[in-house]
């Protein structure tokens with residue numbers, strides 16, 4: 212179930228007001244996601260407003276080492292994800308990474324993650340960019356989640372190849388997206404905000420067949 | 428569709444990549460000294476071989492990195508993948524035509540390193556190259 216914002220009763224602190232005023236990229240699909248989710252088969256929900264930070268630093272550089280100290284490491288190769296509690300770093304390229312952290316980690320809500328990363332980079336070559344508004348997050352779960360994704364993703368998603376705890380920047384339904392397998396039957400998909408509605412509706416359509424009994 | 432082996436990510440569908448045209452076309456040392464003809468040759472004229480072609484690709488929806496590729500324009504066979512900035516690897520079956528539509532001066536310095544191997548391909552030119560005297 213998509214959570215949109217803090218409940219009105221809690222909207223007291225500036226941080227809560229900030230959240231209450233925001234509309235996530237797939238907010239308009241929340242009801243459709245709830246209606247299209249099939250318990251025991253495949254379910255979809257938007258996880259709005261995760262904190263995302265783009266990192267660029269050359270592997271082996273001092274800056275990379277300092278950034279790794281903040282995030283709990285930087286993945287070394289394609290597919291790699293390293294984590295430090297609820298903060299994860301996804302490999303996007305040889306010198307490019309995506310930090311994914313909870314909503315509260317954002318500086319607009321009082322979090323200090325992004326500033327800590329900026330401080331770690333200092334004046335060195337590289338970048339630390341707040342990308343929280345760039346992508347939204349879909350969570351696709353259930354035994355049929357892989358089958359749904361296989362309709363529009365050319366990666367080999369079989370568990371013998373695609374392990375939980377890995378993530379790939381690829382195409383889903385012909386649009387660029389990052390696909391992160393967070394568990395055996397759970398995936399996080401990061402489409403750009405402007406693609407969120409398209410991909411959300413595409414996934415709902417791909418899920419629909421599992422609402423009916425399987426034809427032998 | 429091509430299945431392109433990205434040096435960082437492994438084999439991916441061609442739709443994840445963008446084409447960057449001919450590889451090894453260096454920017455002129457002194458563009459201001461070029462004539463309009465020479466400048467236009469640098470900008471617009473490229474090889475169009477029937478056979479092995481050195482070209483650039485970028486893995487745009489993956490690692491976003493550029494790399495070079497040797498591809499057979501007839502069979503689409505991918506013969507080599509190599510990093511940007513490194514010289515073109517030798518390929519035994521080079522079928523570079525003796526005369527293309529656009530053999531520009533700048534890129535011949537990087538593509539024409541292995542002269543002897545081209546001599547095995549058929550020479551289509553009727554005017555004998557220098558050195559072919561009896």
Ligand SMILES: [Zn+2]
Pocket residue numbers: 433434435436437486489490491492
């Ligand atoms: Zn790649």
